[in-house]
Amino acid sequence: MLTSVVLILSVVASVEMPVNLALLNLLLCGAFTFVYFSGTVDWPRWPALAQWAWVTALSVVWLLMLPVNDVSIYLILSLFFVYLAVFNDWRGVAAVVAATLMSILIQIPDGLTLGGVVGPAISALVVVAIHVAYQKLWQVSRERSELIEELMTTRNELAETQHAAGIAAERERIAHEIHDTVAQGLSSIQMLLHAAERDLAATGLDEEAQAPVRMRIDQARQSAQDNLAEARAMIAALQPASLSEGSLEDALGRVARSFGASGEIDIDVDVEGEPAVLPMKAEAMLLRVAQGAVGNVVKHSGATRARITLSFLPDATRLDVVDNGHGFDPEALAERPAGLGHVGLDAMRRRAAEVGGTLAVESSPGSGTAISVSVPVAEDGGQGAAEARG
Template identity: 35%
Template sequence: MTSSTSDPTGTGRWLRLGQHALLAVLAALCAVRAVADGAHPLAEIGALALFAGWYAVGPRLARLGRDGTGWFVGLVLLWGLLVLVSPENVWLAFPLWLLAGHVLPLLPAVVTSLLVFVVVALEPVRQSGQASFAAIIGPFIGMVVALGVAKAQQALVRDGIERQRLIASLYAAQEESAALTDELARVQRAQGVTSERTRLSRDIHDGIAQGFSSLLLLARAARAESDTDRRSQLLEHIESGAAQGLEESRRIVGALAPADLDEGSLPAAVRRVAERFADETGVAATVTASPTLPAVPTTVEVALLRLVQGALANVRTHAAAHTVTVSLEEAGTTVRVDVVDDGVGFDPQGWWDQPSPTSGEGGYGLRATRARLRELSGGLSVESAPGEGTAVSGWVEIGRPVEDA
């Protein structure tokens, strides 16, 4: 018999209740007919009580998950005792055939059922010395039907259990999918926050921080300048730089492109940055741009312009250069920007090997620019040596000319 714990659908429970009810009805019928046919009442009732008591052990074994073969064999033997008490008890063969289909595998169930059938078919011969066709064919059909019903019940219960398992698996998969979706959304939000922080730190460094650095140098120069006209010129540069820094900060807050890109192409923006750099520092700045330079997405323009701004800020602060050359070129599907100065130079390998600075004393710009270009499938290289100037090169692979929408 199938344990109720393995049948969450409840189908097997109702089938078992029906089988118990059938056996109870047949047992009562057999008792009445046996006593009416002359069987000793105590023997009949005692044998039926023993049969019913042993039958009640079966559901307990099923709940414990025990094998029911031995139990069923004992039940068949008790039924044989009942038949010896009264031939009317052969009616209990039908529940035995049902149980055989539930408890035993197919072949043992068929063999056991045939043995029970032989007893049922020979009982009229034992009692009256003769047998009829109906007394044989009727029990045989009952045996076949009982075995078929039992195996069909098992298949029905198995299908119900499998369907329940699939439904449970589906619910589990849906819950797991929902959990993964929530986790993915959380990770994406975290990545978005990190990316936005990185973008803001780069924009603040390349725009506002470098602007403050320029204002600081201009203010120091103005304070040390004795020529009134030159001091007035420096103050005008400070005022212009402060206004530009204010506008840049507003654009960073609004997540817009640099102000220099608003009034023209990338070459025009680079020329304005270089001209302003030359006016403020006195360093000769030259800009050359390839006439075949393709239109590029705004994100690429921003990255390359930030590269120029950062490189010129480093020239202003560290290089002590006399001339700077900025060139924009295209080679196939690559747009390249080079900023070359004739300043004091430095050891780039030793600089790259140093940990990223966190003290605010400088050194963040080139690393931030390189990271920005790598995000756009580009890169950054720095060539320099002490006393030999510096060349900063950045490039972006655009695949093909792309017009902004």
């Protein structure tokens, strides 16, 4: 814009010149305009030699304009920016200094003035200062862009790490889900098949009559055993089916009836307090702990009775599973290795901890076992729990 204004004023100044000088002035103004605007956009793509030639041509045309038209001295500002942009180092500053000296020396024949010296000098200082400030801003912007790119890369790496960690945690959770649902159910089926085999023997039928039934029982037992082995290797995210079919109380009732029938023991379910809506993760944890605890009662305790108690307290929801079995030493059991085939108390504690709950075990040899898991009530009450379920 500045260059265009100065060139227009230079052309207008031709009106007051003699014809020969006016024509020369118009020719030089046209030459400067052509050379300047032909390179302002494309010069960064030119080779170094072409850039030098462009800057030299501009400087020569400008020097030829100075004796003809006084207004052309203001084109020095445009040349300053060209020098600093093309060379972008000490050579650009040297070119600015040289152009400043030339603009001062060209005034000597007509007599130097303070304004004729100070004006170009101050203009040179201002342009150099602007260029340095711009360079600093550009450097800061580039460093910020690099920092943003680095942060984006770090964020992506962190997201991948978190994703991998989430996959690992989900795989562990699924392993416990499969053990406590499919595996427990298949184990119960095997126990029922054993019971059916005993009932068949008690019918008094001869071996020939029992043979087809025993064959079917053996086939069912083998199928349950094969599927139990495959269930431990499955990787799939499953929502607890029991909870999808009703409330937690109903799900606990089904657990009691299923395990009670398979283990031939009486399992009662009691609910204390005003039932409250819990987050789905909390309900799933309570159900899974109940399944694991009752499964251990049926398989290991030798109990004849057990009770599941669900208590809705003002500050927590607690689940208790108590049996009259032969009991055990919790500290000795804690030293045993756990795996997919033996998901024990540690797994229950991890489940409880995932939803902010705690698990306690009371037992001793010969006096039965009591397992209690407690989940604190959310501060936002039922509404927050309902939202968590959604």
